[in-house]
Amino acid sequence: MSEKDLNTLFDEAFANAQLIPQESVPQDMQLVLYGLYKQATSESTNKLYFQNPQDLRNAFKFNAWMQVKHISADEAKTQYIELINQLMAERNIKS
Template identity: 50%
Template sequence: MSEKELDIRFQEAVEIASKMTQSSLPQDVQLRLYAYYKQATFGTIDYNQASSNFDLRNAFKTNAWMQISHLSIDEAKELYIEAIHAIAKEKK
């Protein structure tokens, strides 16, 4: 699969996700999707930036992102796509 095809599939998954309500997803799923999205769009987290503006919610989000920081951008996109499609299938 080409990078362009992956980007198109990723954007389609983002569109599907944007129609989901946060309250319909468990918090662990929300954190996983957040981490995949951040890794897919920004790459590996900057650990120096992670410590600024600390609050509990951001700490959980940062932790989720750090846990998957070993993934490449393309791997994160694939996992995000798979997760969104699995969630969408469950909702039907």
């Protein structure tokens, strides 16, 4: 798969994610998706952008990202696409 194809599929998956009711996705899955998205879209995992690390919500988000920091951006995109497609299928949502 070429990089353009992967980026197109990733963009489509991100758009499709907006169709999934947030309350229907468990919070732990939301954090996994956040971590994958952050890893897929961050140019460098050495740059950390969290305004208030004392905030519990940001701490969970940071942890979710650190759980996937070892994978490449392309692998993060692939996993994100697969999870969004799975969530849409489980909820019978058509894009």
